[in-house]
Amino acid sequence: MSGHGAEGSGWPASSPAMSSITAVGESYQKFNPRAYLQNNYMPPRADFTSEDCVVPWKLRCLAEAFATGEIHGHTLIDIGSGPTIYQLLSACDHFEEIIATDYLEVNREVLRQWVQDKMDVFDWSPYIKHVCKIEGRGEQWKEKEQKLREKLRQILPIDVHQPNPVGSPLRQLADAMVSTFCLEAVSPDRLSFEQALQNITSLLKPGGHFLLIGALEESFYLAGEAKLSVVPVSEADVKEALTKSGYKIHDFRSYIMPPGLKIGVDDVSGVFFVHAQKQPVV
């Protein structure tokens, strides 16, 4: 399931909104996971010698959110996982099952290869070692790696522009949800960003916690031959969208991209991190 079929999307088949969502889907056909990983998850953006670097900042936000002990349960779902697993490293101690999702089969296959410990996969060990260090529990990195591989039990197709993003309602709503750099990168405009957030919120149980990381004021990014459009969002835009989708915001942090990390692979101004909670409908 990866089409942007008009069926069920809530948009009229021939509407401008539907045609621009379809165009986004077509633009992703050239997405190159290896190039994307090289651009964003290798030095200089992945420099573990400095807490001021963007990747350690993201890992610390996630580790501190889970260290509160507030975020736990049976199932966590990751929306638009892409070819990355770093966003799940601090989560894996707090859930029985983790579901990863992505729109592209190439990304789902990259994740499967990692879970199966195949050869020639991206080396996440610097990330796992760093997370074990900042969590400060003396966990061996190979243990955390194995634990995540055991818990990452489903890798599903997803389309956040569909009311049922994973095709059919989950057997049980997720206890928590994570999403990193997805919604703004797959939405042609603010309205579809807000609608996509509304759609994925249907996968989260009332009272469930949501950790959202994304790009601030980004308009494009590169992934090999693909140049993908991004809807520029501000802190206020993100807060407004979350409030409209019925979330209470517990924590909102922003990272300003330093000049040395503006390396031409995108025009991102900064990164936001949000810890929000879906409010029960009264």
Ligand SMILES: Nc1ncnc2c1ncn2[C@@H]1O[C@@H](CSCCNC[C@@H]2Cc3ccc([N+](=O)[O-])cc3CN2)[C@@H](O)[C@H]1O
């Ligand atoms: N309709 C859809 N539904 C769900 N997922 C979909 C859909 N279409 C595409 N996808 C899926 O969503 C995509 C997720 S990757 C999106 C990349 N976002 C931009 C990029 C990320 C990034 C990373 C790190 C840093 N940094 O400073 O550290 C900065 C930046 C800023 N640039 C991709 O996996 C695609 O396959």
